[in-house]
Amino acid sequence: MDFKIIFVNPMTVVINLLLLSTVTDAICILPPELRNTEWIYKYTKPDDNQPITTTLRIQNTVLPQQSSVRFNALGTTMDAWTCISNLTLSDTESVAVFKSDTSYSDGPFGGNRRLYLCMKFTKVTDNLFYFYLLSDVDNTILPNERVFNPPENSIPDDSDPLCSTFCQYTSEPKIRTLQKTGTTDVVPSDAALCTPCESPCEEQVIACPDLAPVNFTTITAETGTNYQDNITYACNTGYELKSGDLIRECLADESWSGSPPVCEIVACPDLAQVNFATITAETGKNYQGTITYACNTGYELKSGDLTRQCQDDKAWSGIPPVCGRIIKPAKCQGRRRRRRRSVHLNTRRL
Ligand SMILES: *[C@@H]1O[C@H](CO)[C@@H](O)[C@H](O)[C@H]1NC(C)=O
Ligand SMILES: *[C@@H]1O[C@H](CO)[C@@H](O)[C@H](O)[C@H]1NC(C)=O
Numbered sequence: 001m002d003f004k005i006i007f008v009n010p011m012t013v014v015i016n017l018l019l020l021s022t023v024t025d026a027i028c029i030l031p032p033e034l035r036n037t038e039w040i041y042k043y044t045k046p047d048d049n050q051p052i053t054t055t056l057r058i059q060n061t062v063l064p065q066q067s068s069v070r071f072n073a074l075g076t077t078m079d080a081w082t083c084i085s086n087l088t089l090s091d092t093e094s095v096a097v098f099k100s101d102t103s104y105s106d107g108p109f110g111g112n113r114r115l116y117l118c119m120k121f122t123k124v125t126d127n128l129f130y131f132y133l134l135s136d137v138d139n140t141i142l143p144n145e146r147v148f149n150p151p152e153n154s155i156p157d158d159s160d161p162l163c164s165t166f167c168q169y170t171s172e173p174k175i176r177t178l179q180k181t182g183t184t185d186v187v188p189s190d191a192a193l194c195t196p197c198e199s200p201c202e203e204q205v206i207a208c209p210d211l212a213p214v215n216f217t218t219i220t221a222e223t224g225t226n227y228q229d230n231i232t233y234a235c236n237t238g239y240e241l242k243s244g245d246l247i248r249e250c251l252a253d254e255s256w257s258g259s260p261p262v263c264e265i266v267a268c269p270d271l272a273q274v275n276f277a278t279i280t281a282e283t284g285k286n287y288q289g290t291i292t293y294a295c296n297t298g299y300e301l302k303s304g305d306l307t308r309q310c311q312d313d314k315a316w317s318g319i320p321p322v323c324g325r326i327i328k329p330a331k332c333q334g335r336r337r338r339r340r341r342s343v344h345l346n347t348r349r350l
């Protein structure tokens, strides 16, 4: 009998020491609101579905001994749990892994082993959290709590992704609430419990609302409507930015940066009066407006343009019309030529 114990136990101890010595805890940072506070802890006892209301105090990283998270592992009560790593899923959701002490010595894979608790916390308010245990149930632990009892030689390594081996859950999770003493916040009816812990509904999508169409603009680029996406506007041809922003970015608070661009139609300057001309039609001085002139009676266009249009560069098309007196060419030239001829004749005669 003595031989047997001396022969077998040192082996087990050596193996366990080796296993334990290779595992160094990662850093656990619990949500600050959870720490060093006493919580009213409500849950449904898994083995008889009885509602339980008790208190739970979480220190910096420890559920101290005699905490209300007490599991009976084949006769050994596990109630001291130390947080060994955490994973932040979103502003309000995080996963924390707690390890037990090493007193679990019997049962499957027993022998100074640790059990692990994987909790997914959701913050409702600073005074109210809910969580559930994420590991699959181990029937050797009463009351059928969801703890991870690592199979032999498979103690989760700290570099293991938190949502892998032991932070998995395959059936309906049950919400457990933590409510700060003296507060009255309630868990919303649509409290979301998604499994496994990295399923898409865990991802916090920061989305901005759709933007209303903006007058006189065109969207020239749009990367989407989620966080850090941009919508880029351009004022339409003939319009210019008066206020607001042509680039709007979806911000972390689900709002768009800046304000809607205000694009206004451009206007051309007043035109100087044109001598000997009358304005016969005018549609305004804004973009694409036209002014049409006619030379007064007895006058005709010598140069320039009788119709001018306001362009998108705030300049009028063409150049100002120049109206000059109409000269009757045939009569004048005939007389002059005759005179000149007579002068010539005269000089020749002289
Ligand atoms: C652990 O939690 C802290 C505080 O919430 C956070 O900054 C850190 O990123 C978390 N660690 C991981 C691995 O997500
Ligand atoms: C956009 O134009 C329409 C029609 O001209 C006008 O009724 C509306 O008030 C304008 N919207 C803004 C935000 O200016």
Ligand SMILES: *[C@@H]1O[C@H](CO)[C@@H](O)[C@H](O)[C@H]1NC(C)=O
Residues within 6 Å of the ligand: 223, 228, 229, 230, 249
């Ligand atoms: C949106 O614009 C911001 C600021 O100009 C830039 O930092 C960011 O990368 C842009 N986002 C995308 C998706 O292009």
